[in-house]
Amino acid sequence: MELVCPAGNYQSLIKAVDNGANAVYIGLKNETNARHFAGLNFTEAQISQAIDYAHQKGSKVYCxxxxxxxxxxxxxxxxxxxxxxxxxxxxxxxADIGVMDYIRSRSDSFPIHLSVQASATNPESLNFYHRQFAIRRAVLPRVLSLAQVSKLAQTAPVEIEVFGFGSLCIMAEGRCYLSSYMTGESPNTQGVCSPASHVRWEDRGDVLESRLNGLLIDRFGENENAGYPTLCKGRFDVGGKIQHALEEPTSLNTMDILPELYQANVAAIKVEGRQRSPAYVASVTKAWRQAIDQVVKQNQKVGQETIHKLAEFAEGKQTTIGAYERSWQ
Structure with a gap:
């Protein structure tokens, strides 16, 4: 079972590789990747440096x-x-079939992994991408139950990769239009939910307000953690009560069901967080390296201490296994 970790910059890549990542995923400094934030991603020179470092340590670099x-x-x-x-x-x-076709015009065998942005959730779609573009692996959206993931992993013509830790998304990735509705800029083409040009922070003394394209998304008290303003994680007046109407800040953590994912033939666990710090990447990678080794090499369940330790790196300091626990299919 491969551990795939995020690197929004070169220092994060070093931390991921040094703490046991089998592979690190990066992006270029443009809107072709889904974490197109200022200050993130790699120049051409940095990519060469990153590949050299990772390969010397026996790790791979995905883009x-x-x-x-x-x-x-x-x-x-x-x-x-x-x-x-x-x-x-x-x-x-x-994610895009035109991009896949262009890769295949250059090479019949270059490895392609189907992005979570493609929203492939069933055998028919995986068979299509495998047949037409010879993909080797598919990253599943975070909306499937454990039973659904297991069924796909056992029957798909390609390897299956799932998110194991990090921010959740309440939508089927690649199909969210909330940001487009608010800003006119789609995360599926611009590479970021809530483009920075539309984000405003306003200090009201003892209250900090976050706005997206002028619309109030949230208010934070003096000692309250202020999250990046995305519409799905904002707080709204619903029936006279201010609450997270769509999604509460929380992080996915699947360590509790890691043995089941391994037994289901899931090929890789992905950690979300290219926008997070090198310290986050180091700590989370180390914990997941230990967890996977416990399950795969020692045939043991992950200890609760390791699972609870990750809560401090979670959004809102809380974790969930999300859609994996759904009993319906």
Whole structure:
């Protein structure tokens, strides 16, 4: 079972590799990846440096080119594919069929992993991508139950990768239009929910307000953690009560069901968090390396101490196994 960890910058990549990541995933400094934040991602020189470092340590580097190109800017996606492949990236993580077709025009065998942004949740879609573009692995959206994941992992023609830890998404990834509705800029094409150009913080003395395109998303007290303003995690007046109407800040943590995921033939566990700090990446990678080794090599269940330790890195200091616990299919 492979451990795939995030790296929003070179220091995070070092922390991930040094703490036991089998693979690290990165993005380029443009909207071709779904974490297009200022200050994140890699230049051409940094990618070469990152690949050299990871390969020396026996780890792989994956590059996410997983947003959807628009006709008038196709050249950015094509150039990003060329750049990543020519620099020696081990795998490209892709959502758009046009981008996959372009990769295949360059190589019949270059490894393609289907991004979570493609929203592939059933055998028919996985068979299609495997048949048409020879994908090797699919990253599943965070909306499936454990029974559904197990069934796919045992019957799919490709390897299955699932998110094991990090921020949740209440939507089927690749199909969220909340940000588009609020800002006119789709996260599926611009590479980020709540584009920074539309985000405003206003200090009201003892209250900090966050706004998205002028709309009030949340208010935070003096000692309250202030999360990045996304519409789905805002607080709203619902029936006279201020609450998280769509989603509470919480993080996915699947360590409790790691043995079941391993037995179901899940090939890789992915940690979310390219926007997080190197310290976060180091701590979470180390914990997951220990957990996977316990399950795979020692045939043991993960200790509660390791599971609880991750709560301090979670949004809202709380964790959940999310859709995995759903009994319905």
């Amino acid at each position: 996410a080119i997983n947003t959807y190109p628009r006709e008038n800017s196709w050249h950015k996606w094509a150039y990003s594919v060329d750049q990543a492949m020519d620099l020696g990236i081990d795998t490209l993580i892709v």
